[in-house]
Amino acid sequence: DTGVSQDPRHKITKRGQNVTFRCDPISEHNRLYWYRQTLGQGPEFLTYFQNEAQLEKSRLLSDRFSAERPKGSFSTLEIQRTEQGDSAMYLCASSRPTEIYNSPLHFGNGTRLTVT
């Protein structure tokens, strides 16, 4: 179990630029989640995948955000035309395929995005 890996750890970008983050889940986990966390708040759900299928997207997620998990392994989260309000920590998590209803989330260390 090597843990959930996220890249990059930090990203500084100018407003209006596009950014892409990568998440590598724990290898036997078939569910992958993206959350966003701002200072002093709990993680906020964005979207999740079961294998390569994106099963749900938060209504709070604007159409500037898109996520993919092309082969059911790693996932990417892209933000187009970034805004200062997008500045946050983006957390990826994965969970085991069995015991879905009581499956803990394994989080990565996150990508901290700063939009200037």
Add this chain to the structure above:
Amino acid sequence: QQPVQSPQAVILREGEDAVINCSSSKALYSVHWYRQKHGEAPIFLMILLKGGEQKGHDKISASFNEKKQQSSLYLTASQLSYSGTYFCGTDPYYNQGGKLIFGQGTELSVKP
């Protein structure tokens, strides 16, 4: 719909006990508890399912009262390593996996 945690912050001396509460306005199927240290990933502590069960691990335990839609996390004989921010994550549905709604967190500081 976000669960409400209380207190928002607590300072303890080593060896003291603490209780963190998590209340929801919606009926819940399960409650997860996580601890996050500054700059690190949230770490899973435990899950409680509908049924009012109580769980424990070492000196950390939790209860889930589904009628009150409330869960409590109990930390006894606190250690310095318990410092961090504690989050409850609630799930109103069966088999939704990890699509959790997290509270705003309770910051716990344990002093020597």
